[in-house]
Amino acid sequence: xxDASKAVLMIAASESDSNMLYxxxxxxxxxxxxxxxxxxxxxxxxxxxxxxxxxxxKADEVLSFSRLSETLKSAGLKNPSSIDIINHLLKKHGIRxxxxxxxxxxxxxxxxRERGFKLFPKPEPFFDERTVKSLKExxxxxxxxxxxxxxxxxxxxxxxxxxxxxxxLFHNGKKLTAESIKKIINVELMKRxxxxxxTIVAPGIQGCDPHNEGxxxxxxxxxxxxxxxxxxxxxxxxxxxxxxxxxxxxxDKLKRMFDAVREGQAIGFRMIRAGADGSEVHRAIQxxxxxxxxxxxxxxxxxxxxxxxxxxxxxxxxxxxPRLGAKKDILxxxxxxxxxxxxxxxxxxxxRLEDLLVVEKNGSTNLTRxxxxxxx
Amino acid sequence: xxDASKAVLMIAASESDSNMLYxxxxxxxxxxxxxxxxxxxxxxxxxxxxxxxxxxxKADEVLSFSRLSETLKSAGLKNPSSIDIINHLLKKHGIRxxxxxxxxxxxxxxxxRERGFKLFPKPEPFFDERTVKSLKExxxxxxxxxxxxxxxxxxxxxxxxxxxxxxxLFHNGKKLTAESIKKIINVELMKRxxxxxxTIVAPGIQGCDPHNEGxxxxxxxxxxxxxxxxxxxxxxxxxxxxxxxxxxxxxDKLKRMFDAVREGQAIGFRMIRAGADGSEVHRAIQxxxxxxxxxxxxxxxxxxxxxxxxxxxxxxxxxxxPRLGAKKDILxxxxxxxxxxxxxxxxxxxxRLEDLLVVEKNGSTNLTRxxxxxxx
Numbered sequence: 001x002x003d004a005s006k007a008v009l010m011i012a013a014s015e016s017d018s019n020m021l022y023x024x025x026x027x028x029x030x031x032x033x034x035x036x037x038x039x040x041x042x043x044x045x046x047x048x049x050x051x052x053x054x055x056x057x058k059a060d061e062v063l064s065f066s067r068l069s070e071t072l073k074s075a076g077l078k079n080p081s082s083i084d085i086i087n088h089l090l091k092k093h094g095i096r097x098x099x100x101x102x103x104x105x106x107x108x109x110x111x112x113r114e115r116g117f118k119l120f121p122k123p124e125p126f127f128d129e130r131t132v133k134s135l136k137e138x139x140x141x142x143x144x145x146x147x148x149x150x151x152x153x154x155x156x157x158x159x160x161x162x163x164x165x166x167x168x169l170f171h172n173g174k175k176l177t178a179e180s181i182k183k184i185i186n187v188e189l190m191k192r193x194x195x196x197x198x199t200i201v202a203p204g205i206q207g208c209d210p211h212n213e214g215x216x217x218x219x220x221x222x223x224x225x226x227x228x229x230x231x232x233x234x235x236x237x238x239x240x241x242x243x244x245x246x247x248x249x250x251x252d253k254l255k256r257m258f259d260a261v262r263e264g265q266a267i268g269f270r271m272i273r274a275g276a277d278g279s280e281v282h283r284a285i286q287x288x289x290x291x292x293x294x295x296x297x298x299x300x301x302x303x304x305x306x307x308x309x310x311x312x313x314x315x316x317x318x319x320x321x322p323r324l325g326a327k328k329d330i331l332x333x334x335x336x337x338x339x340x341x342x343x344x345x346x347x348x349x350x351x352r353l354e355d356l357l358v359v360e361k362n363g364s365t366n367l368t369r370x371x372x373x374x375x376x
Numbered sequence: 377x378x379d380a381s382k383a384v385l386m387i388a389a390s391e392s393d394s395n396m397l398y399x400x401x402x403x404x405x406x407x408x409x410x411x412x413x414x415x416x417x418x419x420x421x422x423x424x425x426x427x428x429x430x431x432x433x434k435a436d437e438v439l440s441f442s443r444l445s446e447t448l449k450s451a452g453l454k455n456p457s458s459i460d461i462i463n464h465l466l467k468k469h470g471i472r473x474x475x476x477x478x479x480x481x482x483x484x485x486x487x488x489r490e491r492g493f494k495l496f497p498k499p500e501p502f503f504d505e506r507t508v509k510s511l512k513e514x515x516x517x518x519x520x521x522x523x524x525x526x527x528x529x530x531x532x533x534x535x536x537x538x539x540x541x542x543x544x545l546f547h548n549g550k551k552l553t554a555e556s557i558k559k560i561i562n563v564e565l566m567k568r569x570x571x572x573x574x575t576i577v578a579p580g581i582q583g584c585d586p587h588n589e590g591x592x593x594x595x596x597x598x599x600x601x602x603x604x605x606x607x608x609x610x611x612x613x614x615x616x617x618x619x620x621x622x623x624x625x626x627x628d629k630l631k632r633m634f635d636a637v638r639e640g641q642a643i644g645f646r647m648i649r650a651g652a653d654g655s656e657v658h659r660a661i662q663x664x665x666x667x668x669x670x671x672x673x674x675x676x677x678x679x680x681x682x683x684x685x686x687x688x689x690x691x692x693x694x695x696x697x698p699r700l701g702a703k704k705d706i707l708x709x710x711x712x713x714x715x716x717x718x719x720x721x722x723x724x725x726x727x728r729l730e731d732l733l734v735v736e737k738n739g740s741t742n743l744t745r746x747x748x749x750x751x752x
Binding site for chain 1: 391392403404405406423424425426427428476478479480481482483484485486495497498499559562563565566567569571572573574585586587588589609678679683684694695
């Protein structure tokens with residue numbers, strides 16, 4: 001059994017665990033067992049899922065949990081558990097040790113180890129090949145991205161059409177809010193079969209917390225960060241894009257921040273390529289901002305400047321390896337990563353621009369088409 | 377330290393882990409550390425999240441990951457990891473053993489145990505009190521349910537207005553499909569700030585796989601199962617409802633199945649109460665179907681009859697304890713559970729009806745208002 005040392009075990013729901021989805025391409029809301037033994041993928045499904053699995057799942061063998069359970073019962077076991085079934089299958093194939101994902105549940109790990117098996121957790125990326133995307137995967141990501149750009153365009157149209165009265169923006173007689181713009185984006189996405197779990201439309205100082213979703217009225221002459229990262233309901237591939245606009249006039253500081261972020265992002269475009277170290281890209285942008293006088297650090301108990309990473313991998317998860325941040329991470333051709341520097345100062349507002357790139361041998365291709373402008 | 381033995385540790389992203397969301401009520405897309413020590417909740421946040429956490433999270437202490445990291449660096453550690461920080465905080469509080477959720481990642485568990493700590497995984501429900509809902513939680517679930525009923529009403533309206541031409545249904549000149557009805561439901565939900573990750577609109581034989589989402593044209597005189605289970609984007613509380621309709625005329629067998637499922641559900645309504653065993657409710661419905669001649673089992677390699685559970689708890693997860701299925705599970709007052717028997721025969725179609733109940737001392741309250749009818 002030459003492959004025995006590389007047996008793989010997962011117990012997860014593919015609707016929430018991207019490694020399980022990657023391995024099976026089959027959406028299941030409840031956890032099930034996956035084994036890879038001697039190169040063969042085996043999944044063990046409940047009565048509820050077994051027939052659908054046979055027609056839809058990418059697996060070499062679909063076994064019935066209840067049928068395996070009956071087998072163990074007739075061998076004398078009273079109430080066979082998932083662990084009993086795993087024990088039975090591993091022994092049957094002469095497997096003594098298995099590799100599991102880093103996020104494998106410790107409660108199952110303990111019980112499997114108690115049966116005498118060796119269990120080796122492997123950190124992300126569990127499937128090394130997952131970080132490098134096939135052309136088909138890049139096509140799926142691009143499809144989600146195009147839909148996302150259409151949804152952002154709808155939001156920009158409404159902002160552009162809005163009337164400025166005093167500090168507020170009005171559209172069809174109604175005051176525009178972060179919530180109303182988020183709803184436009186999310187509904188337009190859903191019309192196109194994409195789901196945004198959270199969409200950020202963060203005005204002014206709210207945008208200085210980069211993960212603040214945003215709430216309340218949108219004001220004129222104020223930065224509005226729109227960060228949209230939905231996935232396709234049919235393929236589960238994500239996209240991720242951020243634009244920052246001002247309805248009305250931006251302050252001089254905001255304009256300088258916008259130019260700096262655009263130039264910082266351009267540093268990323270120049271440096272990102274196969275073999276580049278993500279942390280060097282990140283540091284180069286940090287240093288560029290620093291040189292312009294846009295300092296990063298805590299002021300009055302609050303972080304300001306550029307205090308998040310420059311980018312992250314994206315695919316079946318919105319955040320996956322590699323990272324372009326503080327830690328060394330060598331980029332590979334075919335990875336899809338974001339390039340998203342930002343600057344945040346409570347006295348001016350927040351600016352973030354985010355595009356999606358494919359890493360290539362001699363550079364990168366920007367998948368994002370949406371234009372960049374500040375004042376609308 | 378009387379509470380030391382009950383220290384709790386979690387490492388998870390609250391956007392995908394409901395226990396973390398339950399404990400902190402704070403949405404974060406990336407994993408962070410949660411500790412409960414001597415009754416106090418401590419969370420350790422990245423620079424990106426620390427300020428938002430201070431204003432939004434339900435925690436007694438919000439610590440900065442990078443500041444703790446600096447402390448450890450000045451004590452001589454080179455690149456402090458999450459594990460180093462957990463090690464530091466547990467030692468500082470004199471903690472030697474911690475309780476973790478069953479789904480705690482084994483890669484972290486191994487590293488924490490290597491440092492000499494005892495780690496006890498606790499299966500679901502990790503927070504016992506989570507299965508019993510407060511009035512506020514029941515209100516949130518009900519809000520999601522009302523929105524879901526509105527979305528299903530929109531779908532039923534379109535089906536009712538459709539014209540039958542040959543076998544197909546037409547609305548505004550277009551052939552109705554499972555996809556088009558799903559889109560109506562999902563967009564209506566999104567307009568009301570609820571997200572459906574998957575919605576089932578399964579016609580005819582497709583509905584005989586209870587988790588088949590459904591695809592292709594909807595036919596007249598055929599069962600159409602609509603199972604809708606979105607969550608609120610603001611609170612993350614789910615709802616879950618299923619209705620089955622026929623546009624046109626149902627066959628006699630489908631009508632008998634519908635009546636049987638409605639009567640089976642009525643058995644659930646009568647039996648569900650605090651102290652009842654979910655598996656007895658399930659068995660009573662199974663036996664009722666069996667007595668009517670609606671047998672359950674594999675026929676020609678395919679499951680048919682009633683081959684899923686009768687119900688499940690619901691809250692921040694769509695499926696959570698308790699279960700009304702094959703295994704004993706004693707219901708408690710305040711739990712919110714589904715009551716969803718179904719019958720599936722490839723020669724007739726599928727019927728499922730699902731309501732949402734609050735378990736009470738002397739019975740239950742049905743939260744669902746949507747009427748039940750077959751032919752439309």
